[in-house]
Amino acid sequence: MYKIILVDDDYYVLEFLKTMVPWQSLGYEVIGVFEDGDKALEVVKKSHVDVIMTDIGMPRLDGISLIKEAKQHREGIHSIFLTCYDEFDYAHQAIKLNSFEYVLKEKMDTTMITDIVSRLKDEMDKKKQKDRELSNIRFLVKENLTVLRGRLLDHLMRKPPAIVNDWIQKHKADLNLDLSMTHCTPVLAFVDSYEALLTDDSYAFSVENIVMETINQYGKGFCLFDKEDKFYLFFDEITISKKVLLQRISDNLNTFMNVTISAIIGQHCVFPHEVSLELATLQQAEEQRFYLKQGEIDERKSSSSLGATxxxxxxxxxxxxxxxxxxxxxxxxxxxxxxxxxxxxxxxxxxxxxxxxxxxxxxxxxxxxxxxxxxxxxxxxxxxxxxxxxxxxxxxxxxxxxxxxxxxxxxxxxxxxxxxxxxxxxxxxxxxxxxxxxxxxxxxxxxxxxxxxxxxxxxxxxxxxxxxxxxxxxxxxxxxxxxxxxxxxxxxxxxxxxxxxxxxxxxxxxxxxxxxxxxxxxxxx
The missing domain is CATH 1.10.10.60 (Homeodomain-like)
Structure with missing residues (x-):
């Protein structure tokens, strides 16, 4: 059911609209009937409204102003104007506001209103279906990108450099990453308190976007997720120190997602030839992560210092x-x-x-x-x-x-x-x-x-x-x-x-x- 409100300072017009139009069978729920544009706007601010059917000429807040304000609060809200004025200026303003219809009251009857709102419902249904299809396409693209980048990480970890180079050349365009670096510093990063974010399906995607935007401000690099709470960073030619960059990434994540990262910085190495060895060493340093404080960033240490009973x-x-x-x-x-x-x-x-x-x-x-x-x-x-x-x-x-x-x-x-x-x-x-x-x-x-x-x-x-x-x-x-x-x-x-x-x-x-x-x-x- 689409939610509609009716607004007109003429009591008889409101009674006609309310009682003579079969709203429910047409797929609508009338959630408010108002003789005052101000009161109608209050409902728009507090509730979800799909359609406003309103008179243009009303005291205090007229219909044109009501729709202008409503659109500032509810993106995508639809409007149908009712008026006694057959004047170009009003029709022109309605067109500018992308109104679905402009109806003269003297010609208005049940059949006309039924036809208008039925056509509007068809249009909203089509848009909703299109939005669903676009959402599914975006999801599939995002999923495919996640899988492809996961394969890149797997190749960097386990495959010989020649195979990695060939694979990168084959998939470079699809990966949508800057892989032009000849050297890089790998970093093993952990999302602190990540469990709170697992209800959000796009959590890893959001983290990745914030990380990439921050890196790109100071140099070049990319981010590859390994597990829900763990990802690898690869960056080079940055204009600030590694620790400062990682701290800014953590600060940005905290600002936008209310999480921080802890991180272990690896050794600078040749990309991609020496990356596999450095990633293997970083994996062994996961024990070091256990003792990192929340939000702490540290250089990789030898695991030989860990071990008493x-x-x-x-x-x-x-x-x-x-x-x-x-x-x-x-x-x-x-x-x-x-x-x-x-x-x-x-x-x-x-x-x-x-x-x-x-x-x-x-x-x-x-x-x-x-x-x-x-x-x-x-x-x-x-x-x-x-x-x-x-x-x-x-x-x-x-x-x-x-x-x-x-x-x-x-x-x-x-x-x-x-x-x-x-x-x-x-x-x-x-x-x-x-x-x-x-x-x-x-x-x-x-x-x-x-x-x-x-x-x-x-x-x-x-x-x-x-x-x-x-x-x-x-x-x-x-x-x-x-x-x-x-x-x-x-x-x-x-x-x-x-x-x-x-x-x-x-x-x-x-x-x-x-x-x-x-x-x-x-x-x-």
């Missing part, structure tokens, strides 16, 4: 975090995360190690909260755990962990506020804060100011396990963490967890896990 260096940090969570110290929780962030950045651990550590860390938080929860809704960090396994930058990982810690801290408070048996929560909390000590029923009962027999019955009733079982199970979970992520010996772990002897630790471990610590390590390997 994260679990050895941070083996005690998870237990520190759990202690801070249980103590509900939000300020120290924030400081703790800042320290880990600084340690990881300083050591430049491999991205895979950092992701695995973060995943293990989130599972650890989950288990800690779940141990404190009563049998209701189980606390989960499933989305965060999945995301950290695929996170591409350290700054984004920091955001995920920060949000996860805040969520966990809020859950700890919630457990304390709403627990039906606060004694059980306090007992579990005591155990998790004293895993390095020998914990007895008597110790906890005294801490809670309860009779040991009463507390023992209460704990079993609420948790369906004895208190000593809970203590041993919690300690064995911690022992498994230490065996998974540290080089500590069985004797050392036994001492760290307050067991009376190594033999007792082995006995308890086998009871709860069904295998000895050495068998467990073999299975994990």
């Amino acid at each position: 994260i679990f050895e260096q941070l083996r005690h940090t998870n237990s520190e975090l759990k202690e801070l969570l249980l103590l509900e110290d939000n300020q120290k929780l924030h400081s703790w995360l800042e320290i880990q962030y600084a340690i990881i950045n300083a050591n430049q651990f491999s991205a895979k190690q950092v992701r695995n550590w973060a995943h293990s860390f989130l599972l650890d938080i989950e288990r800690t909260i779940q141990m404190m929860q009563e049998d209701k809704e189980v606390f989960r960090l499933e989305n965060e755990s999945n995301e950290v396994l695929h996170v591409k930058t350290m700054w984004r990982l920091y955001e995920i962990l920060k949000n996860a810690i805040a969520k966990a801290a809020e859950m700890v408070k919630d457990i304390h506020r709403h627990s039906s048996k606060p004694e059980i929560v306090k007992a579990k909390k005591y155990v998790m804060l004293h895993l390095d000590k020998k914990i007895t029923l008597k110790d906890v009962s005294e801490h809670l100011h309860l009779n040991p027999s009463y507390f023992s019955r209460l704990f079993k009733q609420q948790t369906e396990m004895t208190f000593i079982d809970f203590v041993n199970k919690t300690k064995i979970e911690r022992a498994k963490e230490l065996m998974d992520h540290s080089q500590e010996t069985v004797e050392s772990i036994s001492d760290m967890l307050g067991f009376e002897s190594k033999s007792y630790f082995l006995k308890v471990f086998k009871k709860y896990y069904g295998a000895t610590p050495s068998q467990y390590k073999t299975i994990q390997r």
Whole structure:
């Protein structure tokens, strides 16, 4: 349905148009009837209007002025003029405004109006169909160009220079790129926070246009997308420094699309003969991307500086975090995360190690909260755990962990506020804060100011396990963490967890896990 408004200061004309013309069957919806041009214009400004049928001679805002103003607000709006004046000047102005029809009221009848609006509908239908066809053609051209440029990148990465040269000569006109350079500087660029743009089908095309326009202001070059968040730049003979050019590209993307780029600059090389080798080196430098800050631009570095083992260096940090969570110290929780962030950045651990550590860390938080929860809704960090396994930058990982810690801290408070048996929560909390000590029923009962027999019955009733079982199970979970992520010996772990002897630790471990610590390590390997 096309939307039309009717405007005339003559009440009877409006009544005639409104009641005598079968608008709906003709494919129109009348969304407004006005005796005043000003009120009609307000509707045009606020709503989608396809057609205005208006009188010319009206007080305040006449029909000619109404259509002039309406066209400034709604491109492509159609007009049909009604008038009592059979004068050339009015007809001439209507023609200048590209009016569809100019109708004398004295000759107007239902048949005439029906014929006019039917012809207008046919014209609008044809234009709509033509626009659709043009849009499809543009889409196909854009898709073909994307595919062709993707093949260019593939050739530059993998094919011998002679084949690349022949291919470029064959497709040069279709690629619509300046490939006249004899040397170039390849750059590997990443779109920061690109996920927010994935709903826009033309996002890569828009990024490419902004990048190309910026490069062309300072030299020559081109841009080739590899993946949704990653593209390569090739430029030469630029009049400003590489870093400044890349910063201006990032600034322009931020201005027009609200995104920035991070980038790694490769070495200047012969085009296309040395490009393949330099692109291979840049691909290996993707590990460097993990540690780039949002919007950071850097020269390519050797990957040899990346590599210590994260679990050895941070083996005690998870237990520190759990202690801070249980103590509900939000300020120290924030400081703790800042320290880990600084340690990881300083050591430049491999991205895979950092992701695995973060995943293990989130599972650890989950288990800690779940141990404190009563049998209701189980606390989960499933989305965060999945995301950290695929996170591409350290700054984004920091955001995920920060949000996860805040969520966990809020859950700890919630457990304390709403627990039906606060004694059980306090007992579990005591155990998790004293895993390095020998914990007895008597110790906890005294801490809670309860009779040991009463507390023992209460704990079993609420948790369906004895208190000593809970203590041993919690300690064995911690022992498994230490065996998974540290080089500590069985004797050392036994001492760290307050067991009376190594033999007792082995006995308890086998009871709860069904295998000895050495068998467990073999299975994990």
